[in-house]
Amino acid sequence: MDPERQAFLDTLVPYCPNKKEIWHPLDIEYFKEYPAPVMENAQRMHYTNLNSTITFFGPMLYYFARAIGAEHILEIGMAEGYTSFYLANAAKDNGTRYGMAGNMYYGVEILGKALDIKEQMDKLELPNDIRVMSSADITPETFDNVTFDIIFQDGNHERDYVVKEVETLYPQLKGEGKGFLICHDVYGPAEDGVHEIINDPRYNWEYIRICEIYGIAILRKMDGYKEGKRWTN
Ligand SMILES: C[S@@+](CC[C@H](N)C(=O)[O-])C[C@H]1O[C@@H](n2cnc3c(N)ncnc32)[C@H](O)[C@@H]1O
Numbered sequence: 001m002d003p004e005r006q007a008f009l010d011t012l013v014p015y016c017p018n019k020k021e022i023w024h025p026l027d028i029e030y031f032k033e034y035p036a037p038v039m040e041n042a043q044r045m046h047y048t049n050l051n052s053t054i055t056f057f058g059p060m061l062y063y064f065a066r067a068i069g070a071e072h073i074l075e076i077g078m079a080e081g082y083t084s085f086y087l088a089n090a091a092k093d094n095g096t097r098y099g100m101a102g103n104m105y106y107g108v109e110i111l112g113k114a115l116d117i118k119e120q121m122d123k124l125e126l127p128n129d130i131r132v133m134s135s136a137d138i139t140p141e142t143f144d145n146v147t148f149d150i151i152f153q154d155g156n157h158e159r160d161y162v163v164k165e166v167e168t169l170y171p172q173l174k175g176e177g178k179g180f181l182i183c184h185d186v187y188g189p190a191e192d193g194v195h196e197i198i199n200d201p202r203y204n205w206e207y208i209r210i211c212e213i214y215g216i217a218i219l220r221k222m223d224g225y226k227e228g229k230r231w232t233n
Contacts, residue, residue, distance in 0.1 A: 026052060045089075047120045051082040054184070054213050058086040061152065061182070065090030068180070070149035071103045076135045076165060077155030078109040081117035087152065088126040095127070103127055106143060108155070110134050135165050140172070148173050154184040162193025170203060175223040181205075187215030 026049040031040050042059045043050050050058065061083055065073060073091050078084045088105035095103035105121070107114060107130040118130040131142070135155050151169055153162065166181065173179035186194045186209055194217055198207060207219040 026050065030055065046082060046085040047124075048080040048082050048085065048117075051080070054083075057184075057213075057216070058083050061150075062086035062090045064180075064182075065150055066094060066097075068149060068178070069094050069098055071095070071100055072106065072146050072148045073104070073150045073152070074106040074108070074143070074148050074169070075152045075154065076108045077153075078107045078114050078117060078130070079154075081114075081120065083152065083154065084117055084121075085126075087150070088121055088128055092126050104129055104146075106146070106148075107131070108133055108135050108138065110155075135161060138165065138168050140168065143172060146172060148179060150180050150182060152182045152184075153190070157185045157189035157193065159193040159196065162190055163196055166197045166200075166203070170221070173221050175221050175225070177206075177220055177222055177225040177229075179221040181219040181221070183217045183219070185214045186217040187211045191215075 027040075027043060030050065030052050039055070039059070043055075046058065065087060070090060071094060073087045075084055075087055084105065084107055091103040091105045094100060104127045107117070107128065109117075109130070109132060112132055114130050114132050118128060121128040121130070129143075133142075148169070151165075151173060153165060155161065155165075162183070173181060183190055183194045185191075197203060198205060198217075198219065204222045205219040206222055207217055209215060209217040
């Protein structure tokens with residue numbers, strides 16, 4: 001590697017409790033190929049390799065969650081914990097910024113490695129409630145009395161899973177335009193399910209989809225929304 005670039009990378013001291021995992025070889029490879037100092041700095045803290053197919057989504061989700069002041073964030077499908085890290089930090093940092101107590105990142109993952117992610121989050125004092133379970137088993141009692149600002153749907157993208165997750169969790173998503181369902185792979189495997197929930201008359205959304213990187217959709221729950229709103233009310 002170009003020594004100047006290496007020297008720059010050496011200055012990026014990660015906020016990571018586990019020294020073994022300080023260097024993320026895939027990150028270095030990625031940035032060597034596609035230099036992007038702003039992103040390198042934004043990405044230097046996470047405890048896992050960046051998800052190089054959806055490089056931007058971690059920071060994008062962080063800033064989105066910060067922009068809306070999200071308190072309770074649910075992620076379905078955590079994999080290596082890449083986006084999980086950003087979402088959990090957003091919940092924590094919103095709590096600090098707005099003096100809110102009880103902010104929480106909730107994660108649901110079928111694989112036991114989610115418990116390793118939990119261990120990392122605990123070390124970093126990131127507020128988390130991580131369950132090793134299938135999203136198919138979520139009931140209204142699973143997250144009793146929790147109302148979510150964001151649900152990030154990134155688990156099993158088959159139609160039945162996507163539809164069932166939304167059927168169960170729609171009542172627990174904030175209304176009045178304040179709750180967001182973010183779906184990945186909507187121009188890929190999640191297309192059928194997400195198309196169905198967008199058009200289901202039981203739900204009231206405004207939404208946007210982008211096609212790039214398998215597609216992402218942001219659906220905003222509009223139940224109880226009053227037109228004529230200004231940002232101050
Ligand atoms: C695309 S990956 C998640 C990537 C992660 N959100 C990120 O961007 O870093 C999908 C994950 O969903 C998990 N998964 C699959 N089916 C699931 C289900 N029914 N419930 C919960 N998690 C599931 C898989 O084990 C896998 O880790």
